[in-house]
Amino acid sequence: MGLLERVRKEWFILGIVLVIGAAKLQPAIGEKGGPLMPEITITYIAVSAIFFNSGLSLKTEELTSALMHVKLHLFVQIFTLVFFPTAIWFFLQALSITPINEWLLKGLQTVGCMPPPVSSAVILTKAVGGNEAAAIFNSAFGSFLGIVVTPLLLLLFLGSSSSVPFTSIFSQLFMTVVVPLIIGQIVRRYIKDWLERKKPPFGAISSCVLLMIIYTTFCDTFSNPNIDLDTFSLVVIVFIIFFVQLSFMLLTFLFSTRKNSGFTPADTVAIIFCSTHKSLTLGIPMLKIVFEGYEHLSLISVPLLIYHPAQILLGSLLVPTIKSWMVSRQKALKLTRQPKAPV
Numbered sequence: 001m002g003l004l005e006r007v008r009k010e011w012f013i014l015g016i017v018l019v020i021g022a023a024k025l026q027p028a029i030g031e032k033g034g035p036l037m038p039e040i041t042i043t044y045i046a047v048s049a050i051f052f053n054s055g056l057s058l059k060t061e062e063l064t065s066a067l068m069h070v071k072l073h074l075f076v077q078i079f080t081l082v083f084f085p086t087a088i089w090f091f092l093q094a095l096s097i098t099p100i101n102e103w104l105l106k107g108l109q110t111v112g113c114m115p116p117p118v119s120s121a122v123i124l125t126k127a128v129g130g131n132e133a134a135a136i137f138n139s140a141f142g143s144f145l146g147i148v149v150t151p152l153l154l155l156l157f158l159g160s161s162s163s164v165p166f167t168s169i170f171s172q173l174f175m176t177v178v179v180p181l182i183i184g185q186i187v188r189r190y191i192k193d194w195l196e197r198k199k200p201p202f203g204a205i206s207s208c209v210l211l212m213i214i215y216t217t218f219c220d221t222f223s224n225p226n227i228d229l230d231t232f233s234l235v236v237i238v239f240i241i242f243f244v245q246l247s248f249m250l251l252t253f254l255f256s257t258r259k260n261s262g263f264t265p266a267d268t269v270a271i272i273f274c275s276t277h278k279s280l281t282l283g284i285p286m287l288k289i290v291f292e293g294y295e296h297l298s299l300i301s302v303p304l305l306i307y308h309p310a311q312i313l314l315g316s317l318l319v320p321t322i323k324s325w326m327v328s329r330q331k332a333l334k335l336t337r338q339p340k341a342p343v
Helices: 003-025 038-057 060-066 070-095 102-113 120-128 132-157 166-198 202-222 231-256 265-276 280-290 297-337
Strands: none
Touching (some): 038 166, 038 202, 038 280, 070 102, 070 132, 070 265, 102 231, 102 297, 120 265, 120 297, 166 280, 202 280, 231 265, 265 297
16 A cells, blocks of 8 residues: 555544544534535535546546456455345344444444445555456446445345435435536546546545535534443444454455365455445445434444444555465466476
8 A cells, every 4th residue: 555545544534533523522513504504515515526526536447457357346246235235234133132232233234235445445456466457347336336236225224214215315316426426437538638647636535525524424413412322332343343354354265265266366355355345435425315314324324434444454454464375376376387397
């Protein structure tokens, strides 16, 4: 992971902590009807800005080189958007009898429903030396797929907790997510050379807008005196998130390294990161739309806010180990393919 990218992510994690603290101190600023007017600035402008920014930054022209590796793409997308949320649902049935806060448990389910991120999986795959083209394809394709699939999964596993009808949710998703994303891609076609030369800070722009969304979400929570978050539940959720990530990383490793799997060691690296990483940038705006006006929205958002830095931290720590495995595995495969010298 590059130094600038690592610094940006560390500052973003610090920013999440600071905006939650600010929301706790002055919740009236960002609550509905407050000076920031989140019902307009967040619901429409901020969410649209994030997806327009994503449309500008997604290099879809680079995806053709990885398009033909259908088996790998199917594995990643089915694991991410089918196996992951289903496995979490079964896991939560067992946890439902514990004293853990039920809204945090629902938040874990939302994590399972999220698409892969557009950056972190690619960065970590590149840091290891894995199949970067496959990581780019699955991150971008998963993001597009998630626009439709993630809201359906949220409604399937959790139901809509707002009074907004199903058709209204999807019309708002279309106008604030799909349309800005398509416009961003169209604009990119005309200014691609300028974007390549200037390299605008897309990540930093999305991070700033996302922090604003997180701030207003928690303002709504802290302005509600009936909501209480106990320390025990929060600590347990953190441990569960690390456990889930490590377990699923191990599971994808075992599946993709089976005999006759057809995946190279470089493919396995892309599979590990793309299948287990979840998007905060796409996830928070979608939760904001699907659960608009819901008093427990911020509690449901907490596991995703924890999962994001946890996946970056775990991935960064495991880069040397995974790289060492990949190099040694590639050498071993190369040796087995060499023809034996005649006796």
